Amino acid sequence: MSVERRVLTVSALSAQLAAVMEERFPAVWIEGEISNFKVYGSGHAYFTLKDEGAQLRCVLFRTRARRVRFEPKDGLHVMAFGAVEVYAQRGEYQLVVELLEPRGLGALQLAFEQLKERLAAEGLFSPTRKRSLPRFPRKIGVVTSPSGAALRDMLRVIGRRFGEIHIVLAPARVQGEGAAAEVAQGVRELNALGDVDVIIVGRGGGSLEDLWAFNDEMLARTIAASKIPVISAVGHEVDFTIADFVADVRAATPSNAAELVVKEKRAVVESLADLRVRLRRAMARMMAGQRDRLERTRGRRVLTDPGRPLRDLERRLDDARARLRQAALGAVARGEHRVELAGRGLRALSPVARTLNGRRALTDLHGRLGRGVEQAIVRAGHHLGAAAGRLDSLSPLAVLGRGYSLTRTPTGRIVRSWREVTAGDAVRVLLHEGSLDCRIDATRETDDRPQV
């Protein structure tokens, strides 16, 4: 019995294998670890999926690669969806990948982590790059949707907290295809205006996909390159995006971003108001202090009644003069009394001897009387000298030296009132140096001295 050999060409077998395999595995999910990942100039990517026991060649065509949200690379554990194809020319089969997803983390999450890691490694998030916000922003640039909740919240905060701010809105879609590019464009345009003090980029809350535009690498680089400080305000407190990391300041929410911007300015306005109050208060206190001092000075007697010290001195001079006069008169009276007594005794004695004796006694008495008077006068002179010394110590001349003068009538009476003299009277005005003989032109009850 002869067996007829059934011979197939290589191509025929390949074709049959291809038919079987492609029919059997038109769409399958495969799980494995990426190795030998390589992107060719065409944009197609080739890699191997492997596990402990086997390998599978995979191809990711350019059009599919664009839809992959993360960066496939060696060692990543992934799930690939596609069709098995036979590549007859090389006797191989491979998986033509339609979808590629990371295993474990979601694709977006992984992509986020990967970009974050890469930009961090470049130093884009470094604290030393962060600029502080302007203290007195006058013009604020905002990149967001012109109809979104984020803008509404920011305007509400700014309007309530501090009205005098100029806001320039750079309208941009904040989600979907092209959103990242529009936001980046807005940042660049606001920079180009040249007078914007700070830029807020943001949007309201949403899903991870909604916020995705703010995880765009190109946007991150645009924010990093902005000459104007950028505040990111994306979603809610818990949402972190790449924009948040690269921005100079991350605000938890758009409202919070607006708060940050106006906070400093409000603080400055308040401290300026405070300084104004303190300035006026300090000056008022200073003036009150000076006024007090002035009052105290005016209260001194020499200014309230400049004539008084002079009058006191004069009274004491008069006293001294009276005492001197009395002392002299007393001495003379005592002397006369003794002369009288002696005369009587003399007359009672016999004429010659008694006359001689009497004469001697009389001469003696005369001398004593003279000396007594002299001594009394000297003593009185001492009194006067002492009194004058006291006068000196009270410095009447010092008073005259300050510009006061003393007016006396020809009899030496001091003129204190306009009533004491009449026109035509002669007076002598005693000055610090010398004196003036004057004649009264007129008398007046009032004068123009400053009222103190």
Add this chain to the structure above:
Amino acid sequence: MTDLKFEDCLARLEQIVGALETGNLPLEESLKVFEEGIALARHCSRYLDAAERRIEMLVKDESGGVTTTPFVFEAEDEA
């Protein structure tokens, strides 16, 4: 006035207020710095008030340049 000059003005004003508050300045000097302080405070206020509340939106004109137009907020969506 720039922000920098504004900062200088504010610093000088703080210095003046501090000096007046110690009360050690002679009267004439006090009056002098007080007047300077009042002028500085007025200056600073003017600078801060110079900005007015205004909201504008960037728009592209026909030639592709960017200009601004007054903007009034009208909520349409919650994004």
